[in-house]
Amino acid sequence: MxxxxxxxxxxxxxxxxFGRIIYHLMICFIVNPEKAxxxxxxxxxxxxxxxEKEVRVRKLALKSDLFLKANDIDVERLQTQLCSFxxxxxxxxxxxxxxDLCFEYEIHLYLYYKWMDNYEFDDYYQRELLMSLMNLCGYYGTRYFSLERLGSEKKVLMSEMIMGSELLRILDYATESGSGDEMVPGSDIEILTSEADAHLN
Incomplete structure (x- = not known):
């Protein structure tokens, strides 16, 4: 690396x-089962x-020709967005x-694997690093995991999960750690979103 x-x-x-992905995984791994x-x-x-909100807004917009024309909206692009959302x-x-509860760590784990795979890091190394992170954080679920189980669960996660970079805006990736409610400047979150797009597409 x-x-x-x-x-x-x-x-x-x-x-x-990548640092933000690791940070969010660590937050997930240090909480107790009830809080998780x-x-x-x-x-x-x-x-x-x-x-639900993004789909509803786009459906409403597509019903109003006046709104579309007044705001010079690309209808085809809006339709594509609607289908995706x-x-x-x-x-x-x-x-x-x-x-089956969708655990919080799954989303961050998905981003972790996407990032690692895009740089073609060895699959065994990815899982070994993840196990080390779980142990470092004292994750209560570590005893249920092994390198083999992580491998089989990765295949399921990567083949089934649907996620776009737009989720970064609501998953605290736009918040600077340790800064309370202070948000990352707009230009910075756009850079992060662009980086996520590169890995998720």
């Missing part, structure tokens, strides 16, 4: 994005409300309705 940083393959912005469940339910509700809404609604 250090060689990729030294030769500029991994940019400063991309390195910051509460946080996971709250996160899932936030994601669902976000997509509807697909995401359907996925997260199914997760919400499932008896």
């Amino acid at each position: 250090q060689s990729f940083i030294d030769d500029g393959t991994i940019t400063k912005s991309d390195w910051i994005f 469940i509460r946080r996971s339910k709250a996160q899932l509700n936030r994601v669902l409300r976000f997509y 509807q697909e995401s809404l359907d996925y997260w609604a199914s997760r919400h309705a499932s008896t």
Whole structure:
């Protein structure tokens, strides 16, 4: 990894994005089971409300020719966005309705694997680093995991999860750690979103 940083393959912005992924994973790994469940339910509700709102707004906009013309909106682009958000809404609604809780760490784990895979880091190294992070944080669920289980769960996670970079705006990736409610400047969150787009597409 250090060689990729030294030769500029991994940019400063991309390195910051990875740091935020690790930070969020650590937050997930240090909480107790009861808090993890509460946080996971709250996160899932936030994601669902976000997509419900985005789908509703776009459907309403497409019904008004006057609104579309007055705001010079590209109808085809808006339709594409609607289809994408509807697909995401359907996925997260199914997760919400499932008896299997969607744990908070899954989203950050998905981003972690995407980032690592895009730089073609060895799969075994990815899982070993993750196990070390769990142990470092004293994660209560570490005893349920192994390198083999992480490998099998990664395949399921990467093949099923639907996530776009737009979720960064509601998953605290736009908040500077240790700064209370102070938000990252607009230009910086746009850079982070662009970095996420590069990994998620």
